[in-house]
Amino acid sequence: MIQLPTLNSDNVLSLLHLMPVGIFLVNSDSRIIWVNKTLCEQVGLEARQLIGHMRSELPGTNIFPISERIARQHINSPNNETLFNFNYLSKTLEAEFEDIAEIGCLVKFNNLSENQMQFGFEQVEEQTGLYTRHGILKKLSLHVSRSRRYFNPLSVIMLRVAPDSDINSESINHAIAMILRDKLRWVDDVGHWNMSDFLLILPETGEEAAQKLARKIKFQLNRFKLPDNHKKIPTSLAVSSWRKGEDESNLLKRVAEQLNEHRYKAPTTSKIL
Numbered sequence: 001m002i003q004l005p006t007l008n009s010d011n012v013l014s015l016l017h018l019m020p021v022g023i024f025l026v027n028s029d030s031r032i033i034w035v036n037k038t039l040c041e042q043v044g045l046e047a048r049q050l051i052g053h054m055r056s057e058l059p060g061t062n063i064f065p066i067s068e069r070i071a072r073q074h075i076n077s078p079n080n081e082t083l084f085n086f087n088y089l090s091k092t093l094e095a096e097f098e099d100i101a102e103i104g105c106l107v108k109f110n111n112l113s114e115n116q117m118q119f120g121f122e123q124v125e126e127q128t129g130l131y132t133r134h135g136i137l138k139k140l141s142l143h144v145s146r147s148r149r150y151f152n153p154l155s156v157i158m159l160r161v162a163p164d165s166d167i168n169s170e171s172i173n174h175a176i177a178m179i180l181r182d183k184l185r186w187v188d189d190v191g192h193w194n195m196s197d198f199l200l201i202l203p204e205t206g207e208e209a210a211q212k213l214a215r216k217i218k219f220q221l222n223r224f225k226l227p228d229n230h231k232k233i234p235t236s237l238a239v240s241s242w243r244k245g246e247d248e249s250n251l252l253k254r255v256a257e258q259l260n261e262h263r264y265k266a267p268t269t270s271k272i273l
Contacts (some may be wrong), residue, residue, distance in 0.1 A: 012092045022106035027099040030055045030182070034097070039106050058072050058106060060200070102186030107168050125192055127170065136191025136199050137248070143189075144248045154242040155210035157200040158255045160235035168197070168246040171226050172233055179224060188217070197259075199252075207241035214239050 013034075016023045022039030035050050043050070043058065050058075064227050093100055096113040123135030131139065140156070147154045159180075161172055176198060180190050202210050214237045221235050238258035242251055 005092050013096070023092075024050075024055075024058070024104045024106060024185075025093065025097065025100055026055045026102040027097075027106060028101045029099075030101075032058075033100070042106060055102075055104065083151050100186075102181075104186070128192065130173075130180075130198070131189060131191030132178050133191065134191055136189060136193065136201070139189045139191070140199070140201055140248045140252070143201055143247075144242060146203075146249065147242050148245070148247075152204055152245070153206040155202045155205045155207055155239060155254055156241075156251060157202065157210060157217070157237055157239050158259055159198040159200065159235055159237050160199075160259050161196045162236070163196065173229055175224060175226060175233060176221075176235075179217065179220050183213065183220060205241075207239060210239045210241060 004011060017036045019038060020034060022042045023036040024039055025034040027033050031115075032050050032053055032055060035047050038052070040047055093103065123132050123138065124130070125132055130136075143154050146152055159176070161176070173192065178191075180198065180200065184190060185198065191199050193199040202213065205213075218235070218237055221233055226233055236259060238255050240255035240258065241250055
């Protein structure tokens with residue numbers, strides 16, 4: 001167990017170096033701007049050999065946004081009180097680096113140790129690096145709990161892929177994961193909800209901003225063509241924002257109903273894209 005006296009701006013990077021998982025920072029151009037020592041050990045390269053390269057060039061592993069849950073379990077004070085504050089960490093890093101778009105975590109899924117399994121990596125899809133249904137639901141539950149306590153804005157986007165027997169589902173999943181990572185902030189979460197749906201969680205985001213992001217994602221999806229057959233991915237998106245007093249099941253029900261209605265008639269609300 002890592003023991004640290006305090007968490008402040010002077011030891012944030014030192015803390016990340018001590019993390020038992022590979023951590024990297026990426027700028028808005030998707031280039032790596034910082035890596036911790038664990039990541040260097042994982043890939044067998046020095047930091048200078050990684051910094052400046054594209055996020056997609058990280059070798060031989062799956063990557064995904066780091067979550068507060070992963071970090072909290074290994075950073076405790078001597079009296080066993082959790083010191084880790086994910087929001088504070090993110091703000092501190094933003095102050096340290098002029099341009100930071102994501103904090104990422106790198107894992108070799110083929111060689112998970114028992115210790116790493118305790119972080120909850122089994123809640124991440126091996127093929128795409130996205131959260132599984134179980135994993136993303138846990139994230140949503142945490143965010144809704146915070147919104148109910150502090151009245152923070154919270155929105156979700158559900159993305160549905162229309163069935164197409166001529167398109168390989170694995171190709172679609174990889175393409176959508178790539179596009180979503182490109183458009184989302186590092187504080188956002190995305191998971192594979194079921195065979196055709198993806199769930200995006202947008203903390204500290206009102207409905208207007210969520211609608212704007214959904215339009216950007218839809219625009220990118222409309223432009224994208226699968227490399228193996230040059231087909232487009234047919235999708236629809238729905239946006240819902242948390243309402244005072246509701247739990248995650250109500251929020252999910254509302255956004256799913258919007259998508260289900262869209263299947264049978266033309267959309268009559270801007271919430272469907």
